[in-house]
Amino acid sequence: MAAFELERLSNYDDQSLINELKRVAELVSSDKLSRSDFNRLSKVHASTLHNRFGNWRKALAAAGLEDRFDDRTDMWSRDEIIGQLQAIARSTGKAYVTLNELGTQIGITQRPIRRIFGSYRAALEAAGLYQSLGGVRYTDEECFENLLTVWTALGRQPFYSDLSKPPSKVGPKAYVGRWGSWRKALQAFVERTNQDTSHEEPAEQTPEIKTYVHASPKRTSRNIPLGLRYKIFSRDCFRCVLCGQSPATSTPPIKLHVDHAIPWSRGGETVEENLRTLCEPCNLVKGARLE
Ligand SMILES: [Zn+2]
Numbered sequence: 001m002a003a004f005e006l007e008r009l010s011n012y013d014d015q016s017l018i019n020e021l022k023r024v025a026e027l028v029s030s031d032k033l034s035r036s037d038f039n040r041l042s043k044v045h046a047s048t049l050h051n052r053f054g055n056w057r058k059a060l061a062a063a064g065l066e067d068r069f070d071d072r073t074d075m076w077s078r079d080e081i082i083g084q085l086q087a088i089a090r091s092t093g094k095a096y097v098t099l100n101e102l103g104t105q106i107g108i109t110q111r112p113i114r115r116i117f118g119s120y121r122a123a124l125e126a127a128g129l130y131q132s133l134g135g136v137r138y139t140d141e142e143c144f145e146n147l148l149t150v151w152t153a154l155g156r157q158p159f160y161s162d163l164s165k166p167p168s169k170v171g172p173k174a175y176v177g178r179w180g181s182w183r184k185a186l187q188a189f190v191e192r193t194n195q196d197t198s199h200e201e202p203a204e205q206t207p208e209i210k211t212y213v214h215a216s217p218k219r220t221s222r223n224i225p226l227g228l229r230y231k232i233f234s235r236d237c238f239r240c241v242l243c244g245q246s247p248a249t250s251t252p253p254i255k256l257h258v259d260h261a262i263p264w265s266r267g268g269e270t271v272e273e274n275l276r277t278l279c280e281p282c283n284l285v286k287g288a289r290l291e
Contacts, residue, residue, distance in 0.1 A: 009043050014062070017052055020044055021063040032070035033060065036077070047083065055107025076112045078126070084108065085127035096129050098177055138170050140188075141226075143178065146170040147189050148230055152256055155238035155248040157186065167253070196227020197272075220270035222260075229258045232275045240279035255280040 035046040049059040163172035175185035247253040262268030
């Protein structure tokens with residue numbers, strides 16, 4: 001009968017984990033030390049070493065055992081992959097995990113995922129994450145609107161990290177996931193902004209349409225496109241043009257609006273010359289005065 005041994009390690013610091021890895025490595029006679037062999041003989045699960053050292057190869061390297069790592073036999077089980085996906089989702093607080101996160105955090109490649117699940121999407125589904133992925137998928141428009149909100153609140157171009165704090169509602173990873181990098185996401189925003197402001201509204205409606213419109217026809221729509229709002233905020237230095245307050249310097253942060261100086265309902269057009277930045281209080285005062 002084997003000597004009595006605790007089923008748990010008494011200590012979980014790096015050195016204790018390395019010692020455990022070395023102990024198990026001694027027990028395995030084959031050249032390579034697979035995670036499944038390790039799990040069979042160890043008092044600690046291989047996933048604990050993954051989380052501590054980054055991945056299995058790095059854990060072996062930390063114990064001076066890198067030569068016992070074998071890519072071909074580093075087989076992931078279906079349950080392990082599901083467990084890792086769920087663990088990453090918990091640790092990031094996000095309802096989904098990108099393939100890139102899985103790769104960098106756990107060192108797992110697409111190959112075993114394809115082999116076991118058929119596709120990455122199927123793996124996410126199996127981990128109960130694909131549903132949520134749909135739930136948090138923002139449209140380009142929502143991403144741009146959120147970026148404009150943050151930009152306006154800061155009065156400057158946001159950094160990647162600004163997107164993970166209020167008033168941002170869309171995390172920075174959503175941008176990187178969609179556009180490839182933070183810089184490219186900003187570039188897409190700028191392009192969108194230019195597109196909104198350079199495009200000319202049709203100067204006149206066609207006569208056929210005019211016959212159905214009784215009031216004097218308008219050139220522009222009441223809705224102020226995102227790019228134009230950005231341009232007005234930026235022109236007015238992200239401050240209320242009446243009282244000078246800005247979200248970046250007021251506590252609590254004041255909200256800014258783009259206002260039609262001549263109200264749209266009174267013939268004012270949605271054009272740069274008729275638009276200005278107002279804070280919410282000034283905008284309310286103006287609204288009350290017009291009633
Ligand atoms: Zn104001």
